[in-house]
Amino acid sequence: MFNRLTYTSAGESHGPGVTMILSGIPAGLKFDVAFFEYELEKRNLDMGRGKRGAIEQNAYMLTGGVRHGITIGSPISIYFPNADYANWQQRMDPLLKPERITPITTPRPGHADFVGSVKYGFRDMRNALERASARETLARVAAGAIAQMLLKKCGCDVAAYVSYLGDKAYREPPVGMHPSDIRSKTQANIGYVFDIGELPRMQQQIDRARDAGTTLGGQLKFVLWGCPVGLGSYTDIQNRLDARLAMALMSIPSVKGVVLGAAIEQSRLHGSKTQDIVTAESSKTHHIYQSNMNGGLTAGVTNGLPLTGSIFLKPLSTQRKALRSIDADGHLKTAHKERSDVSAVGRATTVVSAMVALVVLDAVLEKFGGDAVTEIEQRLDSWRKAHPVIELRPDA
Numbered sequence: 119m120f121n122r123l124t125y126t127s128a129g130e131s132h133g134p135g136v137t138m139i140l141s142g143i144p145a146g147l148k149f150d151v152a153f154f155e156y157e158l159e160k161r162n163l164d165m166g167r168g169k170r171g172a173i174e175q176n177a178y179m180l181t182g183g184v185r186h187g188i189t190i191g192s193p194i195s196i197y198f199p200n201a202d203y204a205n206w207q208q209r210m211d212p213l214l215k216p217e218r219i220t221p222i223t224t225p226r227p228g229h230a231d232f233v234g235s236v237k238y239g240f241r242d243m244r245n246a247l248e249r250a251s252a253r254e255t256l257a258r259v260a261a262g263a264i265a266q267m268l269l270k271k272c273g274c275d276v277a278a279y280v281s282y283l284g285d286k287a288y289r290e291p292p293v294g295m296h297p298s299d300i301r302s303k304t305q306a307n308i309g310y311v312f313d314i315g316e317l318p319r320m321q322q323q324i325d326r327a328r329d330a331g332t333t334l335g336g337q338l339k340f341v342l343w344g345c346p347v348g349l350g351s352y353t354d355i356q357n358r359l360d361a362r363l364a365m366a367l368m369s370i371p372s373v374k375g376v377v378l379g380a381a382i383e384q385s386r387l388h389g390s391k392t393q394d395i396v397t398a399e400s401s402k403t404h405h406i407y408q409s410n411m412n413g414g415l416t417a418g419v420t421n422g423l424p425l426t427g428s429i430f431l432k433p434l435s436t437q438r439k440a441l442r443s444i445d446a447d448g449h450l451k452t453a454h455k456e457r458s459d460v461s462a463v464g465r466a467t468t469v470v471s472a473m474v475a476l477v478v479l480d481a482v483l484e485k486f487g488g489d490a491v492t493e494i495e496q497r498l499d500s501w502r503k504a505h506p507v508i509e510l511r512p513d514a
């Protein structure tokens with residue numbers, strides 16, 4: 119998935135904390151504290167959230183790779199203590215085992231409990247569910263925020279928004295709108311919708327699901343502007359940027375589908391209606407397109423148009439009424455229950471932006487990489503000057 123960056127995280131949902139390590143970020147990047155903290159906060163906030171949102175806090179400690187507010191080229195490491203650990207210490211202490219502990223032996227449907235316990239040979243399924251929990255997305259958002267800081271220096275900007283909650287569609291930004299304009303609307307509300315006039319309708323939809331003791335899935339869209347032509351490659355399967363994006367997005371818990379560009383519409387139309395063709399006013403130095411059906415990628419390589427795609431999330435598996443399950447001895451029982459939300463579709467926009475940013479930054483570093491930010495800026499600048507400007511002009 120990443121050819122230049124190395125990303126890893128460690129830590130359990132109710133353990134002492136979560137650690138993120140990101141290496142491959144060049145020296146000389148200003149660490150934008152306000153943006154970083156904003157992204158962390160956005161990952162917490164969602165109209166469909168339950169009590170856990172109030173418990174989780176965004177305390178963190180930068181423990182490597184940044185000095186006096188600037189990256190120094192070494193791995194960036196960040197530690198996020200889990201605020202709730204005090205209440206879980208007995209059950210989650212890394213070394214001390216309490217005399218009595220009740221193991222989880224009946225798996226929750228739709229969660230890692232069963233597969234994890236079989237795969238790793240656990241009797242107590244907590245060992246599996248703690249790490250499979252979406253608490254881990256905190257580390258992704260942290261790494262993605264750093265990726266976005268550098269991408270901004272490279273002229274790239276990303277936004278994600280909710281286009282469906284359950285089976286209800288929400289208004290989308292006009293095609294061709296810049297991500298910063300999209301974000302100024304969608305990030306200003308915790309429904310992550312473009313039109314805040316639709317928030318009461320969303321609240322009703324969430325309340326209805328909550329009253330019925332159930333949960334909602336949905337669809338998100340992302341758009342990233344500013345990629346130069348030529349990121350990724352068709353030469354080897356692991357280099358295709360479409361495949362790398364799909365993998366990164368698919369790895370987000372509860373994401374069950376990734377679509378790049380307008381693939382669903384394309385698959386249903388004749389080929390004559392699905393091509394992105396330059397307009398008649400285009401010139402050697404300026405290519406103008408009316409459409410972007412391929413979502414900014416041709417043959418796994420960026421073509422200079424915005425990167426676009428959709429992500430489909432299943433409804434959260436945990437229901438208010440515990441579901442039927444089967445334990446290791448074959449007894450039918452009701453599953454164990456953990457605290458849960460009604461929907462995570464909105465706050466998943468932050469995770470989606472993070473993953474898209476990491477993949478694109480990785481491809482930028484692959485093509486223009488250097489040890490210092492200034493080297494990358496210079497190389498990117500001369501590349502841009504040597505190639506035509508690519509413009510999406512839907513009304514051309």
Ligand SMILES: Cc1cc2nc3c(=O)[nH]c(=O)nc-3n(C[C@H](O)[C@H](O)[C@H](O)COP(=O)(O)O)c2cc1C
Pocket residue numbers: 228229230250251252255370371372373432434435436457458459462465466469
């Ligand atoms: C931001 C975020 C928050 C989530 N919160 C919950 C939750 O509160 N309850 C739940 O049942 N699943 C939640 N999930 C989904 C589960 O983590 C996921 O469905 C489970 O680990 C199984 O993985 P899979 O759905 O990819 O197969 C969340 C996912 C994300 C991205």
